[in-house]
Amino acid sequence: MRADFVANVSHEMRSPLSSLLGFIETLRGPARDDPEATERFLGIMEAEAQRMTRLINDLLALSKVETEEHIRPENVIELGAVLRQVAATQSVRAKERRMKIDLNLPEGLPNVTGEADELTQVFQNLVxxxxxxxRPESAIRVEVSLRSVIPGTDDPGIAVAVINQGDGIPPTEIPRLTERFYRADKGRSRKMGGTGLGLAIVKHIIARHRGYLDIESIPGEETSFTVYLPQSIG
Ligand SMILES: Nc1ncnc2c1ncn2[C@@H]1O[C@H](COP(=O)(O)OP(=O)(O)O)[C@@H](O)[C@H]1O
Ligand SMILES: [Mg+2]
Structure with missing residues (x-):
């Protein structure tokens, strides 16, 4: 598992690096006196450097949540505030694809025991x-509900479903999605700037919160990622 991970990380870092080196060579050689090409290549180089930055940030986040997985969260937080913030910050990105985020938040939800910054990361990655x-121009729904029992426990809690329309995920791929660097659609992940680590981070944070993640998809129609979190006791 470990050797595999090192090989994956090396591979993921090598491709933006070799692209950068290639463009540096081109800028020194054939594109030397071509300001238009220079401008374009610099844009690509910036995107590749940003890709590597995202990868390193996600690796650091993953390493942090992996080490903390066995330490119980201590704070009592209002999940609604976390979700409102995520919906607000991501609505800009949604607009770029002419999508919108509908947050359905019932009144009077109980608090949860958790770390606000980690739960922010969970819902941010899912959104x-x-x-x-x-699918562009469709709506993303974030549906929050109270449950008398959450999966894997006998305790009550809160369910947060992040639902989108689109191509979805073939059923055989679903069990592997939370593995590090596993992607159902490599080309699409790469095009959208994915690192392949988002759901691995989500999985560890939910485990730390004694929660549960359920993934369901009807390809071509609807995909939902539902996070169950136990409600705070006392
Ligand atoms: N809402 C979704 N609809 C379809 N596929 C999804 C969805 N969410 C995640 N996936 C699939 O799961 C893979 C892993 O997700 P993630 O860990 O966030 O990595 P990344 O988004 O960086 O590729 C994605 O590459 C994609 O193939
Ligand atoms: Mg992702």
């Missing part, structure tokens, strides 16, 4: 995926 893999 970004819904934007990236959802």
């Amino acid at each position: 970004v995926n819904a934007i990236n893999y959802g």
